[in-house]
Amino acid sequence: MRIDEMTSEDFREAVIKGATVILPLGATEAHGPHLPLGTDTFQPEYVAERVAEMNDNVLVAPVMPYGQHSSMRNVAGTIGISFDTLRAFVTDVLNYLIADGIRRIVIISGHAGTSHMCAITEACRAVVGRRDVRIAFFSDYDIASEMTNVENDGHGGLVETSRILDIRPDLVRGARPVGTYKSHGHLVLRDGSVCFPEGMAGDTRDSTPEFGKEINDYVVRAVSEIIREDLS
Ligand SMILES: [Zn+2]
Known part of the structure; x- marks a missing residue:
């Protein structure tokens, strides 16, 4: 159940x-010529809602649509927040949930920078160092x-394209780009997007909603297992 649709009493x-x-x-991050800026928001939100449907007494907090960005920082449409803001945001929300009596929390990040x-x-x-609470944290991208x-395969690649074709097919544009991650070794870059000349990494030509569904189902099962095993 979505917390924003519940009453205080619920x-x-x-x-x-x-x-x-x-x-x-x-x-909110540039994801190549074919995927929406909300790609990393739609994926964890979808997974969270599916997990909540399939498991007893699992609630979904409103999704946070901003993250901290390096490579795509300067690309049009990316809207990010700083490391300190993100850390403070997560700390504040966790403290509120704990003050409300919640003792089991799962954080799923769509972005994995x-x-x-x-x-x-x-x-x-x-x-966790200060409060009696169990928290699991991971990126669904990594799973x-x-x-x-x-x-x-990487940013905006075959996996992400297929997953969004399953979740929000209406938002995937016609292009199916092929892109390569271009390493700059140990150089600290002023503009990290030079590592993604095509704006993404991977070969999306074989992306399908069916493959995306297979991945999304797997992630939903994996998260359900984390709740049952790691948090109990
Ligand atoms: Zn992404």
């Missing part, structure tokens, strides 16, 4: 019954990549 009853809350963290993931991990660690194991 929420209180769910807490008494030991509710688990999923906090989906999205991003290194600093972005670090900011969220830092927030989770600090909260999907592990399952599919497609070589050289």
Whole structure:
């Protein structure tokens, strides 16, 4: 159930019954010529809602549509927040949920940038260090990549294109680009988008909604398992 569709009383009853809350963290980020800016928001939100439908007393907190960006920072349409803002945001929401009586929390991030993931991990660690609460944190992108194991697939690639074809086919444009990640070694870059000359990485020509559904179903099952096993 979505928390924003519940009343205060509904929420209180769910807490008494030991509710688990999923906090989906999205991003507004350029994803190549074919995918919408909300790609990293739609994926974790979809997974969270499916998991909540399939499992007892799992609530979905409103999705956060902004993340911290490096490579796509300067690309048109990317709207990000700083490391410190993201860490503070996650800390504040966790503290509110805990003050409300929630003791089991799952954070699913659609964006998987290194600093972005670090900011969220830092927030989770600090909260877990002070409060009696179980928090699981991961990127659904990482779970999907592990399952599919497609070589050289990455940002806006085959996996993400297929997943969005399943979740929001209306938003996928006609292009099916092929892009390669171009390493710049250890150089600290002023504009990280030079690593993505095509704006994405991977070969999307074989992307299909069927493959996307297979991946999304797998991620939903994996998250359900994390709730049952890691959080209990
Ligand atoms: Zn993405």
